[in-house]
Amino acid sequence: MARSIRTVHPQQTIINRYWWLMAAIVVFAAITPSLLLTAPAVAAQLASQWGLNPAQIGNLFMVELGAMSIATLPAFWWLKRVNLSKAAFISGLIFIIGNLLSAIVADYTTLMALRLFTALGAGSLMIICMSSAARLPNASRAYGLWVLGQLTLGAIGLQVLPRLFQHYGLAACYITLAILMAVALPLTRSFPASIANTEINSTPELNKGKATMGLLAIFCFYISLSGVWTFIGSISSSASINAQDTGQILAVATVMGIIGAGGAALIGNRLSQSLLLIIGYAVMATAVLLLKGRPDLLRFTIAALAFKFTWTFILPLLLARIVELAPSGSLMNASNLVIGSGLAVGPCIAGYLIQSSGDYSSTLLGATTLILLSLILILISRSNASA
Structure with a gap:
């Protein structure tokens, strides 16, 4: 056969x-x-x-x-x-x-x-x-x-x-x-x-000033989010919210993060990215401020869900701006380095602020300031940007 x-x-x-x-x-x-x-x-x-x-x-x-x-x-x-x-x-x-x-x-x-x-x-x-x-x-x-x-x-x-x-x-x-x-x-x-071999050198269309502001915007963004996210469980504990409730809230918050990232992808270029950035940053800053003091279960839940949703909603818009600044992709390696640096510095700064002040207020106010600074930097880098 x-x-x-x-x-x-x-x-x-x-x-x-x-x-x-x-x-x-x-x-x-x-x-x-x-x-x-x-x-x-x-x-x-x-x-x-x-x-x-x-x-x-x-x-x-x-x-x-x-x-x-x-x-x-x-x-x-x-x-x-x-x-x-x-x-x-x-x-x-x-x-x-x-x-x-x-x-x-x-x-x-x-x-x-x-x-x-x-x-x-x-x-x-x-x-x-x-x-x-x-x-x-x-x-x-x-x-x-x-x-x-x-x-x-x-x-x-x-x-x-x-x-x-x-x-x-x-x-x-x-x-x-x-x-x-x-x-x-x-x-x-x-x-x-x-x-394949690809050059990482700057291309003629790269505006170094705006590229620097874009990278600084990402740096400030990651310092703020990593500082808050690392100690958000401790903030909950200091407010006498039990660990099981905190774990469930943060798990749901991560699901909200999935929705945030998906929402940014679905919206795409249908709406003004500058408007989306302003709304996203405003909600994120508000969420951080809601964590001040001793938030009750409801306030903590709203803050955690809003924080994670806007974090993942803003991030694709930030990275899209970096792609606009350097269509050749020459800034992506620098972006990776900046992201890692922000993630590393954020918990360290937040930890020292908490240690020195004895509470979380200075950390949360500092994070809010960095969020607003990141917004200003990314909006300036977007001025006169190509679609």
Whole structure:
């Protein structure tokens, strides 16, 4: 009996590779920054289990998020010289080892060193995801799914982690991250062996003054949001809202973040982006101010939901402005560095302000000021911008 030969159309092979690569990008881009997405729960656990003060917690997050940002610098050299699939696999192993070791240490300094080590692997993996997504036929779809993946994992984490912490302590977070990465590790084979050479130099159409203001707007935006989001669980605790209610509220807030990102994508260019930015920033600033004092359950819920919704609604508009300023994409690597720096600096500044003042008022007022400054900078950079 003749054996039937099944042929695979080349077009189908390309489609399959596309979706496997898309899956790898979304999964790894969700796992690597998950500590930020679950920062309120982790920060509260560091305070209760390890007895860390706000400044120490802020420093810990600064080291981890800063290392993810610093990983961008050597990537300018190795990104076009190594096999991305192998580099992703090694980065994933570093992430797994760092988290497993973090789960068994009991010393603050050692934990900080391990989080730096882990974050270098996470940052390298994130850079591979960004570079691969930028070269897909529909990069906007990749980044849209990227955000949705991150927010979905964050919502699950904020719901599950407080319960795991009650039984297993802080180690539950790090072990869970190691397991997730181990399960996802086979997807590293979906990354390409190399990426096409592209120049990162400034292009003639780049207005350096407006580009600087755009990057500063992103920097201020991320300092404010990371400072508030890291300690929002502590704000809730100081207002005598129990941990379970807080976890549920923040999980719903993350769902609101998904809606915010989806809303920005659906609206697109149908409305004035400047008007959308003004509305978004105004609501975000109001949400931060609602956290002042000792908010009751209703006020805290409204503030948390509005804060997360506007955070993810504004972000696509900010990044779209960066693309307008440099259509060649020459600013995207700088944007990644600025985002990582803002994420690292925000918790550190917030922690020291809380430590020195004894309450959260100065942190929240500072965050509100940075939000308004970010709005002013992005509006100035948008003046006379192309559509």
